[in-house]
Amino acid sequence: MTNAPSSTVPALSTPHMETARRALALIFLCNGTLFATWAVNIPGVRDRLHLNAAEVGLAVLAIGLGSLVTMPLTGGWTARFGSHRVTRVCAVACMLTLLLPFLAPNLITLVVALTLLGAANGALDVSMNAQGVTVERRIGQPIMSRLHASFSLGGVLGALLGTLLVGNVPMLAHVGLVVAATTLAGLLAGRLLLPDLPLEEAVPGAPQASTWSPAVLLLGALCFLGMLAEGANYDWAALYFRDVLGLTEGRAGIGYAAFVTTMTLGRWFGDRLRGRLGDEGIVRGGAVVTALGLALALLVREPLLATLGFALSGLGLSNVVPVLYGAAGHALAGPGIARVATIGYTGFLLGPPIIGFLAGIVGLPAALGLALAGAALVALLGGQTFALLRPPASEK
Structure with missing residues (x-):
């Protein structure tokens, strides 16, 4: 027996749905801030571990490969547990794994750490977009572009914060501040997300996406x-x-x-x-x-x-x-x-x-x-x- 989203979805008020939209936008923003924080600190990680350009390229590639591992799996997780639950867990996991690359003592552990970060991010990418579709259906108007704009704004915020802090405070203190703030935001926002609609109500007569249609x-x-x-x-x-x-x-x-x-x-x-x-x-x-x-x-x-x-x-x-x-x-x-x-x-x-x-x-x-x-x-x-x-x- 699976923990599929309930077939009985409670009716929600407009303020409740708008709160869910804002909570999800906050998760998108935190995700953008996270990756900007990593990006502005790449030179610091390179210098600390004495990496050459090829080794930096290998490390960065690990993020993408980690994402490709979890992305195909997350659709099944959201179908079984609901995109709101998966998003909540993956948001916190993604924020916490940002610490790992900055604790890595060498190239091998850095690649492992970035693979884990990429895996958490790949799962979050799929689940939060699936939750975006759920919120969009409930509200009855398009919201996906604005959610992705929140990710972009998070990148700007992370870059601006990096401009202020990189070189002026210890790298681990900078990252720790971002991790603490985004994890707290993810925990709070995750509690406000919406359960998915029953599949037959959400996508009537849809082609079966479990196959390569x-x-x-x-x-x-x-x-x-x-x-x-x-x-x-x-x-x-x-x-x-x-x-x-x-x-x-x-x-x-x-x-x-x-x-x-x-x-x-x-x-x-x-x-x-x-x-x-x-x-x-x-x-x-x-x-x-x-x-x-x-x-x-x-x-x-x-x-x-x-x-x-x-x-x-x-x-x-x-x-x-x-x-x-x-x-x-x-x-x-x-x-x-x-x-x-x-x-x-x-x-x-x-x-x-x-x-x-x-x-x-x-x-x-x-x-x-x-x-x-x-x-x-x-x-x-x-x-x-x-x-x-x-x-x-x-x-x-």
Whole structure:
């Protein structure tokens, strides 16, 4: 006998549902703060353990590999125990495991620690997005983009805090402060999340996501392509401005800053736009904007226009993954988000190194064309994908 979410879900007041939305947004924000805290302290960990660039790369890769282990499993956990319970446990586990890399005495233990951090984060990524779909259904309006905007805001908060503390306080004190604050927030917020709706009520007539159905594969492919383009912007924008456009070290981050800023703003206002354009419109339209932005940046190669291009890319991509996660949760029975998220995250993990490999052969501008092609494919395949998710006319 499993501990499946109860088939009798109590009616909730609007204030209760709004409280749940804010609690979940806080968990997303804490998750973003956590990863920004790790990112700003990577140089300190490198220096403390005397690592070279290849060893740092191996350590960072461990986070992604750990996530890929737990992501496919979390769909089953949420189906059995409820996304609210899994999110609550994984949020606390994720915050606590941030301490482990900073306690590691050597490269081997660092890789193990980061694998555990990645595993906890992969499970949290799937479960909190599944909970987002539950809250979205209860409220009756789109909220997924705003939740992902909270993650981005958490990254900004973590980066700002790191700017103040890194080099001024001991690294372990900085991390300990973040872990204590985010763990407490996770414990409090986790108690306010909502139980899932019964499957037959939540997804009537849905294709079974426990198999690799065409809907799962196509949604996963769109997520893969979208996250490949996102990872390319994150990891290669600054190098493109420095090595290709010739900007100085201090100004080379302008393209990255433009991308992150418009992505955050696009997510903050994306739910309203999603309500007007629909899921298919915002995914395909966003992909077109991304492709045009990258084409402008890669073909014109003038710093001001390239900055505009990366800004357009961030704006276009801002709602692609949140909407695809939401579509998976709404339209697929079983662990739909888990399978789609796993395929998508593979693109985020593999995309940047593939572009790096290609850059060594054909140059960085041509290699970044892979991200442009990915965005164009999202626009082309989006219609077929969303057509598969629409219920038959008799069920509308």
